[in-house]
Amino acid sequence: MTETLGDFEHLVLLALVRLEDDAYGMTVRREIESRTGRAISLGAVYTTLDRLARKGFIGHRIGQPTAARGGRRKKLYRLEPAGARVLREASLAYERMTAGLKKRLETL
């Protein structure tokens, strides 16, 4: 039974792929905000990350504290196999739906 991804969950997973080893709350938020142009709340990002983690799509490890964060640690997220699978499927589905529609989408 394949799970479907919500829109925001999709964006978050994509961000994780882009950011590779540097994927944590702040970077994910900035990535999505700058690429999509939407105002993203950190709280929303964390909520989604929690949900994805609960579904087993992502995992995390605790990073070192830094001075820039006032001595606080960060949670670094990574894609799990299940997550990779579901992301691939969702992205493929999206590609198929938009195949050949680029011109028409632009002139809508």
Place this chain on the structure above:
Amino acid sequence: MTGHAPDQPPALAAWLLRVLLSPDDREFVIGDLVEEFRERAREDGRLRAGAWFWRQSLGTALRRRTTPAVDAISSYQRPRRSHVMDRLRLDFRHAIRQLRLRPGLTATVTVTLALAIGASTAIYSVLHAVLLRPLPYATPDRLVMIKADVEGFTSVGLLSAPELVDLRERATGSFEGFAGIWGTSGAITGDDPEHITFAWVTANTFPLLGVHPLLGRTFRESDDLPNADRVILIGEELWRRRFNAEATAIGRTIEIDDRSHTIVGVVPANLRVPRGAFALELRHYDAWVPQTFWDNREQRWLGILARLRPGATPETAGAELAGISSDLAREHATYDQTFRLTAVPVHGDLVSGVRPALMALSGAVAFVLLIACTNVAGLLLARGRGRETELAVRRALGASRGRLATQLLTESVVLALAGGVAGLLVAHWCLGLVDLLGPATLPRLDEVALDPMVLLAAGGLTLATGLVAGLAPMLQAARVQPGASLKQDARTSTAGRARLRGALVVVQLALSLLLLVGAGLMLRSITALRQVDPGFDARGVVAARVPIAFQGHETGESRWRFYRDLADRLRVLPGVEAAGGISILPLAGGLLTGPYSYSVETEAQWGQLTADYRSVLPGYFETVRTPVVAGRDFSAADAALQARVVVIDETLARQAWPDNNAIGQRLRFLMNPGGNRLEPISAEVIGVVRHVRLGDLTADGLPQIYRPFWLDNPINMIMVARTASDPATVTGALRTLTTELGAGRPPHTARLFDEYVDEATAELRFVTILLGAFAGIAVALTAVGLYGIVAFMVSSRTREFGVRLALGAQPGTILGLVLTRGLVLTGLGVAAGLAAAPLVTRALESLVFGVETTDVWTLAIVSLVLGVVATIACVLPARRATRVDPVRVLRTG
């Protein structure tokens, strides 16, 4: 709300995050936000970064998703440390989420509460500063003023120097000490001359009051001895102005009236001492000079302050003073048997005038707050079916009634908190308005501020509001039956809710009516006051006090010459129509009353009849346009002869000689033949003038006796001039003239007589405006509440109306159906208000003028106004009921 260090994010927002986030999230979320904040601060500047941080903090803290049910399940896995705290936090976040779902409701409630809490806090601030906060002295409830009943005058706040000595020596049982104060004005001479007010005080004054200096020291015991070096204490304002608030001011000298004094200390700016011949005021002085007072027993000009010993009461003090008074009367011939010294507590004397007004306003504000709470309760009740379903589901899932009720209460408290915080802002603005518009007669008005006591009160108010407003929804929640509500048709609970809202609106209507009645009565009082004939015409009259120095004017003749010449010179100034002088201006504060008699019978009861005494220069009546109804004013011829003549008012004339002409009759009263002695004199009545409102526009007052200048030869006359030019010109002219004529003292600044008249009605107008404002707010809130009820009824019975219309009912009938409920509620509310009116308006008894507190006309008009407003509030939504489209309703219903 920005942090202090350059790369620290806003402290308050960070604190909120720490408190609201769960422990698992905290470190990581805050770390992310801090990291990005610092980057943004580098790129966009602190301000924008701070704003971003706030936005993110609020959004994140509030949006961290959690539903009660899911949390309950997940709490299985991780045992919580503190059940209650977690539940509260849950409720808090759930409440915020619920409120965010209904932004319209949340905004309305917050604004309503902000207005109500803001107004309450502002009024409480005023109340606190004026009535409740003790005077800024050590244990002020033991401070008293010594007053004397002497020579027919009662409760005079001015005593003589030997009396101070006597008190110090003899009244040691109940009193810790006595201090003498005399306020005057003078000039700082030398370079940079300036007019200042200063007070001569005995050296023990500041220890007696319990005042500590800002800098240096206050006076020592030895400072007021005759041979002591001349020292002075300056006030904070003077210190800042002339010495740049430097500590080196201590030890420097300052010249007052050509005498050099060494500065030994600086006293706080808000230091004021109680002063006054009759009604007490707190007066401020720029500087303080120690002085031993000496003079003879008849010279009465000292204010005497005393401190009661711990354990002494005003009664024991009074008894001791009575004993001393009779001793003194025996020892000195100048006293008669009516002589009495009394001790009057300072605070009570100061505020007795304004207490009724403030209490009435507090009551009004309490009403507004209650209306606001009931409005909020009504709004919260009207949540609609959706809420009930949610509650029913949660009940079905196992939540207890208490739990649901607590959660609803939390919502109300959160709303109240939002309203409270906004209310503080409103209070701040209101206090700004009070500062602007407040009458000068409000004592200690400058001490009104949002202080910790007030903030505490505001917080308490807020919490209470939350609890009261949340009560109704809580009761509702307690009655929710899971099974019944989950069915589609939950009529019974709707009806119950509607009844409760109806009851709330009736309460609101009644309270609004009461406020309207109060405002109406005050309005009528002001109108009545406007129509009072004060006996003079203040428009176009300028007044200035012109004191003359004792040295150089020891004789009555030289004083008369000075003032007579001054008045003559004023009259020939361009623009001046008339000029004169009087010892105390009407409505300008200060009273001087004394006994009189006109027949053998009244002579035998000397002291029973008292009148207001004034000394006048010829030309006064013409200047202020007080009509001379019989006889004439004083003339130069009278002056040349030092004639024993007098002018009286109509009241006295009517009283003493009702059938005959008063002119030519003889009147007996007191005069001041030099040396401040009081001597009875018999004088011929040469004129009768219209009765004047001297002390208070609202009261008729005593009969009036105008003594010619030369009987008393006062050295402190108020010159008046009828002129079109502005007061500044007159002040300038007076300065030149007084210097030329050798006054020896500078004149005070001239003011428009009109200003004094305005001040007399200022308090009444202040109360009226405020009551009117409160009544307006109350009516508006009530109308909104009523509108809400009717609108709700219409929307919940839409289907029914559709059916009726389809079956042939007239739109008018539907309208009638809907209106009936609203009008019934209105009627009940107005009736309840009218019933309570007589009880409540009694609080206004001492404030109203010219109208009864149970005035029928006011009640009728006010009821009509409220009825009309309420009807409109009902009709507007009711009309929607008639426009229901039966076809659409039947189709979708």
